[in-house]
Amino acid sequence: MSSAKCVTIGRLKFGGGAPIRVESMLKSRLESVGDCMDELDTLKRAGCELVRVAFPGESLSANLRELAEKSEVPLMADIHFNHRLALAAIDSGCASVRINPGNMSGGDGLMSVLSAAKASGAVIRIGANAGSLSNRQMESRGKDRAAALVAAVEEQLIPLLDMGFEDVIMSAKSSSVPETVRANFILAQRYPFPLHIGITEAGAGTDGAVKSASGLGALIAQGIGDTMRVSLTGESREEVEVAYSILRSMEVRRRGVNLISCPGCGRRHVDVGELVRQVKSLLTRDVPDGLTVAVMGCEVNGPKEAAAADIGIAGTQRGFVMFKKGSMAASGDLSKLEEILKKELAGSIPTI
Amino acid sequence: MSSAKCVTIGRLKFGGGAPIRVESMLKSRLESVGDCMDELDTLKRAGCELVRVAFPGESLSANLRELAEKSEVPLMADIHFNHRLALAAIDSGCASVRINPGNMSGGDGLMSVLSAAKASGAVIRIGANAGSLSNRQMESRGKDRAAALVAAVEEQLIPLLDMGFEDVIMSAKSSSVPETVRANFILAQRYPFPLHIGITEAGAGTDGAVKSASGLGALIAQGIGDTMRVSLTGESREEVEVAYSILRSMEVRRRGVNLISCPGCGRRHVDVGELVRQVKSLLTRDVPDGLTVAVMGCEVNGPKEAAAADIGIAGTQRGFVMFKKGSMAASGDLSKLEEILKKELAGSIPTI
Numbered sequence: 001m002s003s004a005k006c007v008t009i010g011r012l013k014f015g016g017g018a019p020i021r022v023e024s025m026l027k028s029r030l031e032s033v034g035d036c037m038d039e040l041d042t043l044k045r046a047g048c049e050l051v052r053v054a055f056p057g058e059s060l061s062a063n064l065r066e067l068a069e070k071s072e073v074p075l076m077a078d079i080h081f082n083h084r085l086a087l088a089a090i091d092s093g094c095a096s097v098r099i100n101p102g103n104m105s106g107g108d109g110l111m112s113v114l115s116a117a118k119a120s121g122a123v124i125r126i127g128a129n130a131g132s133l134s135n136r137q138m139e140s141r142g143k144d145r146a147a148a149l150v151a152a153v154e155e156q157l158i159p160l161l162d163m164g165f166e167d168v169i170m171s172a173k174s175s176s177v178p179e180t181v182r183a184n185f186i187l188a189q190r191y192p193f194p195l196h197i198g199i200t201e202a203g204a205g206t207d208g209a210v211k212s213a214s215g216l217g218a219l220i221a222q223g224i225g226d227t228m229r230v231s232l233t234g235e236s237r238e239e240v241e242v243a244y245s246i247l248r249s250m251e252v253r254r255r256g257v258n259l260i261s262c263p264g265c266g267r268r269h270v271d272v273g274e275l276v277r278q279v280k281s282l283l284t285r286d287v288p289d290g291l292t293v294a295v296m297g298c299e300v301n302g303p304k305e306a307a308a309a310d311i312g313i314a315g316t317q318r319g320f321v322m323f324k325k326g327s328m329a330a331s332g333d334l335s336k337l338e339e340i341l342k343k344e345l346a347g348s349i350p351t352i
Numbered sequence: 353m354s355s356a357k358c359v360t361i362g363r364l365k366f367g368g369g370a371p372i373r374v375e376s377m378l379k380s381r382l383e384s385v386g387d388c389m390d391e392l393d394t395l396k397r398a399g400c401e402l403v404r405v406a407f408p409g410e411s412l413s414a415n416l417r418e419l420a421e422k423s424e425v426p427l428m429a430d431i432h433f434n435h436r437l438a439l440a441a442i443d444s445g446c447a448s449v450r451i452n453p454g455n456m457s458g459g460d461g462l463m464s465v466l467s468a469a470k471a472s473g474a475v476i477r478i479g480a481n482a483g484s485l486s487n488r489q490m491e492s493r494g495k496d497r498a499a500a501l502v503a504a505v506e507e508q509l510i511p512l513l514d515m516g517f518e519d520v521i522m523s524a525k526s527s528s529v530p531e532t533v534r535a536n537f538i539l540a541q542r543y544p545f546p547l548h549i550g551i552t553e554a555g556a557g558t559d560g561a562v563k564s565a566s567g568l569g570a571l572i573a574q575g576i577g578d579t580m581r582v583s584l585t586g587e588s589r590e591e592v593e594v595a596y597s598i599l600r601s602m603e604v605r606r607r608g609v610n611l612i613s614c615p616g617c618g619r620r621h622v623d624v625g626e627l628v629r630q631v632k633s634l635l636t637r638d639v640p641d642g643l644t645v646a647v648m649g650c651e652v653n654g655p656k657e658a659a660a661a662d663i664g665i666a667g668t669q670r671g672f673v674m675f676k677k678g679s680m681a682a683s684g685d686l687s688k689l690e691e692i693l694k695k696e697l698a699g700s701i702p703t704i
Contacts (some may be wrong), residue, residue, distance in 0.1 A: 027616055131660065146506050157407070175612045175646075177601045181573055201614045201646070204628050207597050208613075209558050210565040212600040217566030218573035221533055233613040233647075245559050249529045249566040260527045261560075262553045262587040264379055272585050276556050294527075294553070295585075 003226050005091030005099075007123045007167045009095045012049055012075030014123075014169060014227050019253050020220065021227035022243040023196070024236040025052040038235060040071045046066025046240040047255050050227065052076045052098065058076045061088045068093035081107030090116045096123040101159045113215060114165045121333060124160065127199055128152035130179055146170035146182035149174065153187060169227065171196040177215035184224050191228070194226035204233040209242045212248070221252045254290030257283045260309060261295040268297030270315030270334065279313065282341055291345075311344055313337070355578050356544035359475045359519045361447045362426030364401055366475070366579050367546025368519060371605050372572070373579035375548070376588040377404040377430070382412045385419060391424045391588060397609050398592040402579065404428045404450065413440045420445035428477060435461030442468045448475040448521075453511045466517045476512065479523030480504035481552055482531055498534035501526065501572040505539060521579065525549040529567035536576050546578035556585040561594045565601070572602045606642030607634045612661060613647040620649030622667030622686065630667065634693055663696055665689070 006016025009129040014021055024043050026033035030053060043051055054062055055077040068075050072326045076096040077089030083104040089097050090113070097117070104110040117124055133148050137155075141147035149172045160168055170193050172183035180199055188195060199215045200206040217223045230242045247253035259280065265274035276295050283293065294309035298316075312323040318335035322340060358368025366373055376395050380387035382405060395403055407416055407429040420427050429441030435456040439644050441449050442465070448615040449469070456462040469476055489507075493499035501524045512520055522545050524535035532551055540547060551567045554560040564582040571577045573593050582591045582598070599605035611632065616624035635645065646661035650668075664675040671685035674692060682692045 025615065065376040088629050105667045177569070178603050199581075201612045201648070203611050203613050204625065206558055206561050206594065207611065210561050210594060210597040211601040212567035213562040214569030214572075214598050217529070220566075221530075221570035221573075231615045233615055233628050236615075239615070242558065242562060245562040246566050250562040251528065251530050259555050259559065263377065263583045263585055263588075263591070273556065276585050296553070339593065 002223065003188075003194040005166065005194065006226075007169060007194060008229065009050055009076075009123050012074070015049075018226070020225055021049045022047060022247070023050045023052065023076075023227055023229040024048050024239045025229065025231075026054070027236050030055065030063050030067075033063050036063075036067055037070060039075055040067070043240060044071075044073050044190065045215040046062070046237045047244055048073055048188075048236075048240045050074055050076055050096070052078050052229075054078045055082070055089050055094075058085060058088050058091050058333070061092055064089060064090035064094065068095075081256055083113050083226075086113045087116050090120050090122050096125060098125040098127070101126060101156045107159075110159060111163060114160065114163050117167065118165065121167075123167045123169060124165065125169040125196060126153065126156040126160065127196065128156065130174030130176065131200065133234055136154075145174065145176070146179045146186070149179065150186045150190075153183075153281060155269065157191070157193075166193070168193045169196050170194070171198070173198055173200040175199065175201045177211060178248050179216070180215050184219055185222070188222075188224045192299055195224060195226045196226040196229065198229040198231050200231055201233075202231050208232045208234070209245070210315065212242060213246050216246050217250060220246070220252060258290065259283070259293040259295070261293065262297050264297045269317050270297055270320070272297040275313070275315065275334075275337075278337065282338065282345060311341070313341070354575065355540075355546040357518065357546065358578075359521060359546055360473070361402060361428075361475050364426070366402075368578075370578070372577055372599060373401045374592055374599070375402040375404065375428075375579055375581040376400050376591045376595075377581065377583075378406070379588050382407065382415050382419075384417050386599065388415075389422060390417055392419070392425055394589050396423075396425050398589045400425055400588075400592045400598055402426055402428055402448070404430050404581075406430045407437055407441050407446075408432070410437060410440050413444055416441060416446065417444040419638070420447075421622075435465050438465045439468050442472050442474050446474065448477060449692060450479070453508045459511075460568070462511060463500070463515060466512065466515050470517065473519075474523060475519045476517065477521040477523065478505065478508040478512065479521075479548065480508065480526065482526030482528065497526065497528070498531045498538070501531065501535040502538045505535075509543070509545075513559060520545045521548050523550070524551040525550055527551065527553045529563060529570070529618060532567050533570050536571055537574070538574045540574075543652040547576060548579045548581065549577040550581040550583050552583055553585075555581050560584045560586070561597070564594060565598050566626060568598050569602060572598070572604060583605075608641060610642065610644040611635070611647070612644065614649050614650045620667060621669050622649055622672070624649040624667070627665070627667065627686075627689075630689065631693065634690065634697060663693070665693070 002017045006013045030040045041162035051073050074095040075223040077094040077097045079086045081103045086097050086099050137148045137152050144331045153172050172181045199212050202211040230239045232239050261276045292309040294312040296314040321327045354369050355367035358365045380391045400486045403425050426447040429446040431438045431451045433455045438449050468536050489500045489504050505524050528531045554563040582594045584591050596607045613628045644661040646664040648666040673683040
């Protein structure tokens with residue numbers, strides 16, 4: 001489904017049927033260009049395609065310009081309360097800015113930002129967070145937070161459309177999954193612009209990843225979402241890794257290896273957890289994206305389910321059997337696994 | 353939405369509007385009753401409501417009977433290829449059995465199992481895994497695996513309905529999220545029986561949790577699913593924890609604390625990750641289920657977003673501010689946080 005319209009940031013298309021993009025936000029402060037560049041480099045290697053950076057003051061314009069010049073990943077400057085900051089960000093070479101049109105010093109300020117964006121080709125992201133809804137916005141929608149979120153996004157969107165600006169990405173976020181899902185359902189039905197999706201302040205670790213995956217999975221299953229950020233307390237690299245894990249699960253992007261492994265019930269012949277760790281350690285970055293590797297503990301479902309994978313490994317009473325695209329490729333005792341698997345991985349080709 | 357019909361296992365209702373139940377499966381072997389009881393106890397404490405146990409041979413009937421008598425969580429015996437095992441499981445006191453009606457030694461064998469189940473009140477789970485689809489099933493649906501999964505479930509369901517047995521839970525599982533989601537959409541539209549949902553062989557760690565959450569979030573958002581198992585390579589307790597994390601995210605069950613925390617951008621005044629760890633360590637099991645605690649790094653979105661939580665903590669330039677249901681409750685430097693938070697937690701009441 002995706003959005004009907006697409007926008008271009010850097011050399012990448014967002015929306016209009018392009019792959020769902022993966023974003024993050026710099027945790028380093030703009031005061032240190034070195035720290036920011038290190039983080040940008042890490043994010044680039046993890047597969048990040050757009051990085052948001054807080055731009056709190058014009059005194060940091062030179063730093064922002066240096067980042068925009070050096071970064072291989074396009075930047076989106078995050079602007080609060082000042083149209084001059086938005087102008088400075090665009091002038092510094094940022095491919096996109098996130099603004100609240102209501103905070104751009106009135107219509108003239110907003111128009112100057114839109115003119116500068118049009119001239120440079122910069123994309124503007126607008127959007128609302130449930131945490132920033134005003135009492136007026138809440139009351140106007142009978143305290144329905146999802147509806148109020150939609151109304152808050154529309155308050156930002158309409159002025160841009162009225163001024164003839166359509167290179168827009170919209171977002172509606174909440175730390176509540178059902179609120180976020182419902183608001184985005186409504187926006188996707190009403191407007192053709194690309195949607196940035198995410199669950200705000202999802203938390204840390206597995207709980208944060210689960211919360212993001214629950215909500216983004218629900219949206220992506222309905223074809224909603226053109227670019228996403230997994231918002232985690234932790235390293236920004238983790239946000240990108242979890243984002244790709246979600247996209248891989250939904251089978252819409254295939255970066256990384258799709259590792260399938262059984263839970264290891266009473267039928268198992270091998271320690272599945274240990275076998276998974278062993279296999280994972282052999283799946284280095286030069287293994288092709290999208291490869292499906294299955295690790296199964298027994299011969300009841302094992303060989304059959306493992307047979308559908310590019311490479312399948314199932315425990316048997318005598319050791320293991322290995323399948324390659326459904327055909328038995330090797331078997332032996334577990335001491336031979338590493339050698340044989342390495343050989344198979346070297347020649348493997350993904351199926352999705 | 354949930355299923356129209358409900359069944360009762362032990363003292364718990366499944367389907368018909370009951371809360372979505374949380375299941376797991378014993379990784380201990382039935383040969384050791386001691387190991388099984390330890391695992392059952394751990395699962396019980398984690399909130400598990402139904403435990404499946406592989407029952408591979410009649411020689412283990414006495415062990416199964418002992419577990420069924422001692423376990424505080426109802427058991428579902430997992431039966432392969434033998435109606436006598438199903439009869440033995442029901443006779444041993446299992447509140448439910450998982451069978452494949454096609455493997456019950458013909459119509460007479462199946463009828464004897466259904467009669468025994470009716471007499472004892474045992475619920476029967478049937479269902480198909482994508483890994484076990486036959487070539488015939490695949491070909492009959494033009495190699496559409498989701499449609500073939502549905503057909504495979506129907507092949508198991510119809511004989512039971514023909515024999516007048518309706519205390520049924522259905523399942524259709526695949527290690528592919530889109531296949532699982534699509535098959536369950538179809539089943540939920542066609543049949544009124546409770547659905548057991550899950551992604552098979554989801555993997556290990558965060559990736560496994562993310563895959564499960566992506567798929568189960570997509571189903572639960574559409575009101576589909578009455579009982580669930582998160583199938584992870586790892587400890588069975590983890591499966592239950594991730595299941596509740598998903599249910600909490602979807603706001604359909606509230607076991608545990610709903611911890612919200614911001615990603616910690618360039619605006620932060622405190623180390624959010626460190627603050628989250630500190631707060632988490634204070635959230636012991638006697639804190640009420642469903643409590644929402646927000647941890648925010650700064651005063652831009654922080655106090656406002658944290659204010660919606662039961663307890664909110666936001667970093668400031670001078671230390672922290674704490675909110676209790678929207679009202680400022682305390683502030684101070686970070687050294688005071690532990691003492692003040694403990695006091696607040698002692699008197700806290702959940703809002704969801």
